[in-house]
Amino acid sequence: MSRPTLSIPGDPPSDLWVGDLDLPLLTGLTQEHDRVAVLADQTVYQLHGALLGPLADSPTHQVPPGEECKDFKQLEAALNFCAASKLSRRSMLITLGGGATSDLGGLTAALFKRGLTVAHITTTLVGQVDAAIGGKTAIDMVTGKNLVGAFHMPRAVFADVRFLETLPDTELRAGLGEVVKCALLQGEQALQQLEQDAAALIEGDRDALERAVRMGAGLKVEVVTEDPRENGRRKLLNLGHTFAHAIETCTGHGTVPHGIAVAVGLKMALDASQSQGILTDQTLPLRLEQLLLALGLPASVAALDLDPCPSASDLWQAMAHDKKGAVGRPEFVLLAGPGAGQWDIAIEESVVNELWNL
Amino acid sequence: MSRPTLSIPGDPPSDLWVGDLDLPLLTGLTQEHDRVAVLADQTVYQLHGALLGPLADSPTHQVPPGEECKDFKQLEAALNFCAASKLSRRSMLITLGGGATSDLGGLTAALFKRGLTVAHITTTLVGQVDAAIGGKTAIDMVTGKNLVGAFHMPRAVFADVRFLETLPDTELRAGLGEVVKCALLQGEQALQQLEQDAAALIEGDRDALERAVRMGAGLKVEVVTEDPRENGRRKLLNLGHTFAHAIETCTGHGTVPHGIAVAVGLKMALDASQSQGILTDQTLPLRLEQLLLALGLPASVAALDLDPCPSASDLWQAMAHDKKGAVGRPEFVLLAGPGAGQWDIAIEESVVNELWNL
Numbered sequence: 001m002s003r004p005t006l007s008i009p010g011d012p013p014s015d016l017w018v019g020d021l022d023l024p025l026l027t028g029l030t031q032e033h034d035r036v037a038v039l040a041d042q043t044v045y046q047l048h049g050a051l052l053g054p055l056a057d058s059p060t061h062q063v064p065p066g067e068e069c070k071d072f073k074q075l076e077a078a079l080n081f082c083a084a085s086k087l088s089r090r091s092m093l094i095t096l097g098g099g100a101t102s103d104l105g106g107l108t109a110a111l112f113k114r115g116l117t118v119a120h121i122t123t124t125l126v127g128q129v130d131a132a133i134g135g136k137t138a139i140d141m142v143t144g145k146n147l148v149g150a151f152h153m154p155r156a157v158f159a160d161v162r163f164l165e166t167l168p169d170t171e172l173r174a175g176l177g178e179v180v181k182c183a184l185l186q187g188e189q190a191l192q193q194l195e196q197d198a199a200a201l202i203e204g205d206r207d208a209l210e211r212a213v214r215m216g217a218g219l220k221v222e223v224v225t226e227d228p229r230e231n232g233r234r235k236l237l238n239l240g241h242t243f244a245h246a247i248e249t250c251t252g253h254g255t256v257p258h259g260i261a262v263a264v265g266l267k268m269a270l271d272a273s274q275s276q277g278i279l280t281d282q283t284l285p286l287r288l289e290q291l292l293l294a295l296g297l298p299a300s301v302a303a304l305d306l307d308p309c310p311s312a313s314d315l316w317q318a319m320a321h322d323k324k325g326a327v328g329r330p331e332f333v334l335l336a337g338p339g340a341g342q343w344d345i346a347i348e349e350s351v352v353n354e355l356w357n358l
Numbered sequence: 359m360s361r362p363t364l365s366i367p368g369d370p371p372s373d374l375w376v377g378d379l380d381l382p383l384l385t386g387l388t389q390e391h392d393r394v395a396v397l398a399d400q401t402v403y404q405l406h407g408a409l410l411g412p413l414a415d416s417p418t419h420q421v422p423p424g425e426e427c428k429d430f431k432q433l434e435a436a437l438n439f440c441a442a443s444k445l446s447r448r449s450m451l452i453t454l455g456g457g458a459t460s461d462l463g464g465l466t467a468a469l470f471k472r473g474l475t476v477a478h479i480t481t482t483l484v485g486q487v488d489a490a491i492g493g494k495t496a497i498d499m500v501t502g503k504n505l506v507g508a509f510h511m512p513r514a515v516f517a518d519v520r521f522l523e524t525l526p527d528t529e530l531r532a533g534l535g536e537v538v539k540c541a542l543l544q545g546e547q548a549l550q551q552l553e554q555d556a557a558a559l560i561e562g563d564r565d566a567l568e569r570a571v572r573m574g575a576g577l578k579v580e581v582v583t584e585d586p587r588e589n590g591r592r593k594l595l596n597l598g599h600t601f602a603h604a605i606e607t608c609t610g611h612g613t614v615p616h617g618i619a620v621a622v623g624l625k626m627a628l629d630a631s632q633s634q635g636i637l638t639d640q641t642l643p644l645r646l647e648q649l650l651l652a653l654g655l656p657a658s659v660a661a662l663d664l665d666p667c668p669s670a671s672d673l674w675q676a677m678a679h680d681k682k683g684a685v686g687r688p689e690f691v692l693l694a695g696p697g698a699g700q701w702d703i704a705i706e707e708s709v710v711n712e713l714w715n716l
Contacts, residue, residue, distance in 0.1 A: 072434050083501040086679060114496070114507045138472070143441040149472045150508055321444060 004156075005214070006221040008134065008228075014153045016133060016221060018213055021121065021160040023053045026094075029156055030055065033092040033117060037085045039078060039105040041065050041097030044123050047166050048096070052121075055094065059085040067100045067254055070139040072148075078108040082116075092117045092155070098124030098171070099131025099258075102154075103146075106137030110152030119156040123163035125175020125209070126259055129182055129216025130237070132157045134224035144321065145245055145253060151229065159217060161209040174259025176201060176295045181239050181266055182216035184288070187339025190215050191291075198294035235343035239333040240265030246318035247301065250310035263297035264304065271355050272347055273334040281337035301356070312356035316349045362514075363572070364579040366492070366586075372511045374491060374579060376571055379479065379518040381411045384452075387514055388413065391450040391475060395443045397436060397463040399423050399455030402481050405524050406454070413452065417443040425458045425612050428497040430506075436466040440474075450475045450513070456482030456529070457489025457616075460512075461504075464495030468510030477514040481521035483533020483567070484617055487540055487574025488595070490515045492582035502679065503603055503611060509587060517575060519567040532617025534559060534653045539597050539624055540574035542646070543581075545697025548573050549645075556652035593701035597691040598623030604676035605659065608668035621655035622662060629713050630705055631692040639695035659714070670714035674707045 002025055004015035017025070030036045036055065042062040049056055061081040063069040082093070093116060095105030102120040109118035122132035138149030164172060179201075183190040193211065194201075200208035220237065227234040243265035247256055270288055273279040292299045301309065319330040333343045360383055362373035375383070388394045394413065400420040407414055419439040421427035440451070451474060453463030460478040467476035480490035496507030522530060537559075541548040551569065552559075558566035578595065585592040601623035605614055628646055631637040650657045659667065677688040691701045 072430070076430050079499065079506055083499055083505060088679075111506045111508060113505060114494070114509060136472070141437065141441055147441060147471060148437055148469045150469060151472060321446075 006217060008153065008221055008225050010153060012155055014133075014135065014155065014157070016157040016159065016217055018128075018159045018210060018217060020162065021051060021158050023051075023055075026119070026121075026156070026158065027054065029119065030092055030094075033090055035085065035087055035091040037061070037082065037087055037091065037093055039063060039081070039093060039095050039101065039108065041069070041101045041123070044097045044101070044163070048123065048163060052096070058094075063097070063101060063104060066098065067140070067258075069104045070100050072139065074104055075107060075139050078104060079112055082108060082112040087112060087116060089113045089116050092119060094119050094121065095132075096121045096123065097127075098122065099127040102127055102132040103137050103149075104139060106135070106152050106154065107139060107149055110137055110150040115152065117155045118152065119158070120154050121158045121160075123160075124167055124171055125164055125213070126171075126178050128159035128161070128164075128213045129175065130178050130220055132159070133217055133220045134234075135228070136230075140253060144249055144318075153228075159213050161206055161213060164209055165204060170257055170260070172204070173202070173296050174257040174262075176212075177259035177261075177263035177266070177297055179212045179216050180288070180291060180295065180297070181237075181262060182219045184266065184335060184338060185236055185239055185341055186215060186219045190219075191287075191338045195287075195291055195294075198291060202294075202296055232343070235331075236333055236341045238343070239335065239341060240269045242319055242322050242330055242332050243268040243315075245322055246315045247304075247310070249318040250314045251306060256304060256306075260298060260304070263292050264299065264301055267292065267299045268355050269332065269334060272332060272351060273336070275351055275354060276334060276345070276347065278334045278336055278342060278345075280340075284335070284337060312353045315356065316352050319352070364575060366511065366579055366583050368511060370513055372491075372493070372513065372515070374515040374517065374575060376486075376517045376568060376575060378520065379409060379516050381409075381413075384477070384479075384514070384516065385412065387477065388450055388452075391448055393443065393445055393449040395419070395440065395445055395449065395451055397421060397439070397451060397453050397455075397459065397466065399427070399459045399481070402455045402459070402521070406481065406521060410454070416452075421455070421459060421462060424456065425498070425616075427462050428458050430497065432462055433465060433469075433497050436462060437470055440466060440470040445470060445474060447471045447474050450477060452477050452479065453490075454479045454481065455485075456480065457485040460485055460490040461495050461507075462497060464493070464510050464512065465497060465506075465508055468495055468508040473510065475513045476510065477516070478512050479516045479518075482525060482529055483522055483571070484529075484536050486517035486519070486522075486571045487533065488536050488578060490517070491575055491578045492592075493586070494588075498611060502607055502676075511586075517571050519564055519571060522567055523562060528615055528618070530562070531560070531654050532615040532620075534570075535617035535619075535621035535624070535655055537570045537574050538646070538649060538653065538655070539595075539620060540577045542624065542693060542696060543594055543597060543699055544573060544577045548577075549649075549696045553645075553649055553652070556649060560652075560654055590701070593689075594691055594699045596701070597693065597699060598627045600677055600680055600688055600690050601626040601673075603680055604673045605662075605668070607676040608672045609664055614662060614664075618656060618662070621650050622657065622659055625650065625657045626713050627690065627692060630690060630709060631694070633709060633712060634692060634703070634705065636692045636694055636700060636703075638698075642693070642695060670711045673714065674710050677710070
């Protein structure tokens with residue numbers, strides 16, 4: 001078996017391969033299991049199902065594309081599919097799709113018979129740098145994103161950037177929002193590389209994309225290895241996300257793609273870092289704004305051009321019920337500079353008001 | 359805080375108190391949490407809700423009595439209740455009810471925001487010696503019991519035998535089925551004590567019940583401490599259960615109460631232990647039969663008086679899809695003698711046929 005690109009230690013480990021999908025390797029992994037089934041985003045399945053080779057003969061359950069699949073009805077249907085496919089605890093569920101698909105499939109695998117093995121063939125940039133890695137799974141509730149979920153580490157993740165060629169432009173840009181977050185957390189070198197690659201990335205250059213995936217996935221693997229249950233350092237990965245989730249909640253999920261909301265959230269997190277006196281690298285906010293611009297991403301709520309535009313108070317209400325933090329006391333990740341994040345920082349409503357009016 | 363009767367180590371530990379419900383202690387525990395909510399079996403709530411004292415002012419969600427609450431619709435409703443009660447990861451959910459209630463409440467707590475604290479006030483004998491302890495949670499699917507679930511350790515379990523006074527007779531006897539299982543696994547001394555206490559137990563004698571709860575819960579705590587994820591020794595607790603689950607699946611869940619099915623399953627497990635040459639204590643099958651009789655429990659499928667009675671082949675089919683074991687290869691726990699169990703033992707269909715015709 002070829003060596004994984006990255007690996008989260010465990011028994012068994014959670015291995016990640018970046019590069020062309022190695023079908024013999026995946027087939028080899030399935031042979032350690034008594035049965036195999038596939039849970040696939042229907043759009044991705046139509047475009048790329050053939051890439052599964054002999055695995056395409058396995059029982060397959062198609063789910064609605066994107067975030068639409070992350071609800072209770074779909075979870076129940078996926079679990080019924082596992083039962084109908086007579087999967088055991090020693091079976092393997094393979095997901096084919098983006099972050100929403102691996103979230104639903106991962107939760108299904110966590111719950112069926114209290115846990116079977118899952119592997120993700122992750123086909124979006126958000127999936128490849130973030131969602132499919134590290135075992136966080138979830139579905140949405142009407143009252144908020146990812147409110148129902150579990151930790152369930154995938155046995156294997158396959159990140160092949162060729163899948164990104166068929167990704168709608170908005171989805172690619174949304175993924176770049178997460179890539180920017182990773183670079184800010186990774187440090188100066190990663191940020192410079194991303195600034196250099198910006199033009200190539202929005203043109204879908206394969207080498208630039210693979211560099212970005214390696215960088216982002218590398219950060220995620222490193223952080224998750226250190227703190228799998230998000231008791232400490234893993235919280236760093238929420239940089240920009242408390243703001244982003246609030247934007248998504250206020251506008252109704254699906255209106256603003258997650259990664260686009262993250263782009264805006266990153267800028268708000270830097271502004272908050274500045275207003276709280278945490279930011280030491282004063283060039284960073286402008287530098288971030290230019291990078292987001294170069295990647296075709298918005299750097300402010302105004303740039304989202306929302307109608308109606310949520311108020312600062314709406315945003316605060318949504319943040320006050322974020323999963324992280326106690327009720328009424330949302331917690332934020334702020335930055336001192338590239339690679340220098342701090343977590344568990346409470347901000348007052350008045351600060352959020354100011355940011356909103358910037 | 360008074361010392362727990364038993365404790366499963368962890369951070370925090372999972373503490374169990376056997377005895378009169380210590381309300382100040384429970385209230386003290388809730389004060390470590392930002393909010394408290396209650397999920398209660400509606401029958402138990404009507405009978406005993408007042409025992410919650412000041413906690414009765416917390417948001418409360420009543421669920422249908424017994425196994426009826428263990429389905430998808432109820433899980434979704436319970437999660438919506440958590441959202442409506444604005445619980446955070448630092449909140450505590452308290453369940454009040456039997457094993458089904460703690461199963462549903464435990465799974466709800468495992469999934470809401472990927473996990474909040476749960477405490478069980480467990481009001482049935484099955485709950486007190488088994489279901490509420492050790493963190494296994496689940497709901498049922500049409501195709502089988504407990505097919506959807508998670509491991510989520512309760513922070514605290516309160517086992518007060520006064521609740522058993524209002525338990526229907528069938529429920530008490532069902533619980534005694536689990537108590538017999540515990541004694542068989544615990545060893546000669548526990549078995550002798552149970553034989554002595556049999557008459558007092560079916561009369562609902564409080565001291566005898568508390569002895570049985572301490573013995574059963576003690577075994578469970580010991581085994582779960584050693585093997586929390588059921589990779590090895592925890593499987594012992596499934597003694598009689600592969601047979602019992604098959605009986606329940608074949609007759610439709612709810613027709614034969616779980617603990618009653620376990621009583622029959624225990625006798626089948628001993629017969630299988632004998633036919634496989636594992637049993638060294640040849641007096642045990644008859645001794646078990648007499649103990650079951652003394653406790654008003656059936657010792658054979660025939661004694662269940664089912665119409666229609668499932669065939670050996672129906673039973674085998676159900677066992678072949680048990681959660682434990684690979685597909686088509688059910689695994690059993692067999693006994694050499696009191697306190698001497700063995701797990702992961704495969705039995706052929708022909709052996710099951712013979713047992714059926716005994």
